[in-house]
Amino acid sequence: MSFFSGRSRSANPDIVAILDVGSSKIVCFIGRQEVEGGIRILGAGFHASEGLRAGVVVDMEAAENSIRHAVEKAEREAGLAISAVYVNVSTRSLRSRHIHVNTEFSNAEVADRDLSRVIDTALSEFSEPDHAILHAIPMNWTVDDERGIRDPRGMFGKQLGVDMHFVTAGVGVLRNLVHCVERCHLRVAGMIASSYAAGVGVLVEDEFDLGVTLIDMGAGITTAAVFRDRTLAFVDAVAVGGRNVTSDIARGLTTPFEAAERIKAIYGSALESPDDDGQMVPCPPMGAQDELHHEPLTLLTSVVRSRIEETFEILKGRFESAGIESFSGRRIVLTGGAAQLSGVAQLAEYTFKKRVRVGLPHGLLGLPDTMSGPDFSVASGIIKHVFEKKHEVISGPPDLSGKRARTRRYAGGNFSKSLKWFRENF
Ligand SMILES: Nc1ncnc2c1ncn2[C@@H]1O[C@H](COP(=O)(O)OP(=O)(O)OP(=O)(O)O)[C@@H](O)[C@H]1O
Ligand SMILES: [Mg+2]
Structure with a gap:
């Protein structure tokens, strides 16, 4: 039951709620179209996600609980209960x-x-x-x-x-996702491919016009979308993300996953620097039998780089075989939490031979500062997409x-x- 389950739910059709169901976090936004124009966020909440991997429900109860927590936070802030949500889709079957x-x-x-x-x-x-x-x-x-x-x-x-x-996704994955949301007493009002939403969340008019490739780098999945002539022309997904980078670090530097996650955020980079030589990274021990040890920063960088480079190469190959490469624009925009990794934009420039920027959500009123990073692009885009004129x-x-x-x-x-x-x- 939602936080407001004992009270009547909002029947105002101008109020819309969305969920970004991610591998590392669930985001819920409740928003309203303002009379004078613009979309105002009335309530926003997020919660660490459990039971989900690369857009797939792997533990129904855990996923349900994570969604409930995120929804409750947003409902509490908005001061109203929601009954329906628009939900993102980020599965490898896209x-x-x-x-x-x-x-x-x-x-x-x-x-x-x-x-x-x-x-x-x-x-x-x-x-x-x-x-x-x-x-x-x-x-x-x-x-x-x-x-x-x-x-x-x-x-x-x-x-x-x-x-x-046509953009499609596997029926089985969608059924489980819808069922999970419905277990939270919420109706699924619509579903949108994550990279499409991220594009709507962060791209600017010129990019939509001239052609642009959006790559959303999440924890469990990297999704891509190509826009051309203001229209969504292509989507794809590779079930690899920031969590794989962290696992590689944990394995390569022999340290626990949580420590590897911290090491990634503090010392991690997708590109070598001449200053790296001789620098060492402190790596917490794997268990009581082990001791804190130090590993070369160059090792960390090469571990991080090879995973991200591989992901970009897979996408590049997919764009080429789909024949989309020639009209996907001269620019790439990166979103998602993993786009915050240092050096990732430069590595994308080397790999794709295009201009690259990291995209941030824009065009929403009242979006909290804590939710205005590239990892909130999908959530921002879903709510914009619901209110904006569509080509569908x-x-x-x-x-x-x-x-x-x-x-x-x-x-x-x-x-x-x-x-x-x-x-x-x-
Ligand atoms: N400053 C940072 N440097 C490097 N990586 C980061 C940073 N901040 C977050 N990340 C990584 O971003 C990932 C989370 O990104 P995001 O919140 O977009 O994922 P998600 O939407 O929950 O997952 P998905 O879209 O894959 O289902 C994690 O792997 C995390 O390690
Ligand atoms: Mg995501």
Whole structure:
């Protein structure tokens, strides 16, 4: 039961609550759209996460307790109870799929109804076994042989087509996550891929326009998103994060995990420096039989570097094989707690040969200073995404029933809602 379980819950539709369910912490924000514009955070709380690894529930009860604690803190601060939340998805099963569909039409002027029909065709044709759709985004329209059309309405032709971008995740993982949230007496109002949310949280207008790659470096998972022409073009995830760096340090320097975590934050760097030579790092003993010992700083740096470099190389390879590299922009923005590691931005510059910055949440009123670091980018982005204009044609929680797309509850599958989407997005 939530902190406010004995009292009536907020029924105000302008108040939205979100959860960032992470491997190291759970964040809950409760926010409201202000009449004069902007989103105000009314309550914010976070709690160390247990029972979750790389976005996957591995211990239902422990995960439930962690979520409850974070929610209670936010509810207490906001002075109200919540009943529904928007939740991030950061599993290694996150996938991008692009499909192109064409429909014939009567050589007349393209109207809203034609666009809606093409989108409905794309939604019904798309199928990814054991995966549920999180996002469905029209990228480009085609009329006959003309490609890259932003708005085909008013044009004449025989064939109308659309390039659709679908972001999906494994149904099993999503079901467990939804079940865990529901055990906290909260309804899941919607789900968003973590790297998409992080992008919405920290990117600036020029980056969205010109193309940018966002890499969210968490504790258990590193997720990526490519934005182009203000649209989400690609997502991917590698189930490696800051916790792996810490484990490597613990193993490489023969010290307990907790000590390795401190060593990482104090002495850790992803890049060598000429000053490192001869410097030693104090490493607490593994147990009563052991003694405090010292290891060269150069060893620590090489342990940290090799894990992060490997993660970046995996992502780079994925971007290349997806063919996204050529239009993913000249800039990379890093978020997540592990982006705070010294030297990580420079290492990303070397690996990807792009300009790199560390992103911080912006555009939220009343965000506490303690929650304005890169590790709160996902939480900030989820709440912004809920309130902001979207490019998506489906809304609400993903359909986890495993049925074919045709029967799903799509905003795009419903004609009147499709028209609303067109009005809002063009
Ligand atoms: N100053 C720092 N230097 C190096 N690493 C740091 C620093 N601060 C936090 N981290 C690392 O960041 C990670 C936590 O990041 P974050 O809070 O973004 O993860 P999460 O969202 O809980 O997990 P995930 O997204 O992987 O499920 C931890 O591995 C932690 O060691
Ligand atoms: Mg995270």
